[in-house]
Amino acid sequence: MTTPSRTLIFLFVFLPAILAKGNILEDILPNPCKCCQENETRLHMYLHQFPHLPGVTNRNEYTMVSSPEPIGFGTMIVHDWVLTTGLSATENVVGRLQGFHLQAGQATTSWYTAHTIVFRDGSFAGSTLEVSGITEVKPNGEWSITGGTAAFASAHGTIKFINSQSSTATDAIKELDIHVFHTPEPAVNKYPLTF
Numbered sequence: 001m002t003t004p005s006r007t008l009i010f011l012f013v014f015l016p017a018i019l020a021k022g023n024i025l026e027d028i029l030p031n032p033c034k035c036c037q038e039n040e041t042r043l044h045m046y047l048h049q050f051p052h053l054p055g056v057t058n059r060n061e062y063t064m065v066s067s068p069e070p071i072g073f074g075t076m077i078v079h080d081w082v083l084t085t086g087l088s089a090t091e092n093v094v095g096r097l098q099g100f101h102l103q104a105g106q107a108t109t110s111w112y113t114a115h116t117i118v119f120r121d122g123s124f125a126g127s128t129l130e131v132s133g134i135t136e137v138k139p140n141g142e143w144s145i146t147g148g149t150a151a152f153a154s155a156h157g158t159i160k161f162i163n164s165q166s167s168t169a170t171d172a173i174k175e176l177d178i179h180v181f182h183t184p185e186p187a188v189n190k191y192p193l194t195f
Contacts (some may be wrong), residue, residue, distance in 0.1 A: 041152075043178040046164065047097060048082040048171055058169050067103065075103040083117060087166050087173065095119040101135065111135040113143065127151040129180065130159040131159060139163045145180050155182040 019071040050059045061079035066072075078100045085092040098180040099115025127150035133143030148155030157180035164173035 038154075038181050041178075041180050041182065043175065043176075044179075045094070045176045045178065046084045046087060047161070047174040047176055048084065049079065050082075050089075050171060050175070052077060053169075058170075064100075069106075071105070071107075071109055072103045072165050073106050077101050081115075083119075084177075085122075087164070089171055089173075093120075093123040094124075096168075097131070099131075104134070105136075109137045124151050129155055129178075133159075145178075148180070148182055151184055152180060152182045153184055155180050157181050 040129075050056055052059050052061050052063050058167045060075050060081055063075065063077050065074065065076040067074035079097065081097040082089050082093055083097055085094055085096040096118050097115045098118055099113070100112040101113040101119060104110055104112040111134065113135050114132040117131060119125055128148055129152050130144050130147040131143050131145055133141070135141055135143075140160070142160070143159045145155050145157040152157065157178070159179070160177045161174040164175050167173045
């Protein structure tokens with residue numbers, strides 16, 4: 001007759017060795033998770049904002065809701081900013097930042113910004129990053145990366161920005177330091193959707 005203590009000794013001493021040696025888990029679980037490893041990418045880019053102001057002919061943002069409140073509380077502007085790898089707004093354009101910014105502060109200028117970075121050229125073409133955060137009247141700030149697609153699937157991270165000294169009244173330039181963690185999608189879909 002086997003006592004409970006002998007059974008426990010067997011389970012604790014011999015069962016792990018048997019499972020490890022015989023690869024029994026692969027037989028029990030024929031399709032174990034083969035998850036991709038998370039990657040880390042750092043990018044240095046420039047955002048070009050051509051403001052919705054008189055005299056700016058190539059503006060890439062428009063005021064959709066204008067507020068009479070002090071400091072414009074509630075004003076909403078839709079933007080399609082240019083993303084480049086250099087200081088010039090026309091050279092090395094790799095994507096767009098498409099979204100909106102909303103004046104969310106009642107006492108101070110504080111813009112809630114939400115946009116999707118759409119990469120159109122370069123090694124990340126076809127990929128996106130979902131970004132949001134607060135932009136205040138300061139020379140620098142930080143936004144959150146809360147998602148992404150394609151090369152940036154399951155993205156999370158931060159974008160630190162600083163107002164460039166090369167900015168002008170018609171081209172507000174921000175230097176972006178993008179730090180993103182992501183799990184790329186597999187190259188081949190083994191189970192394509194069919195309808």
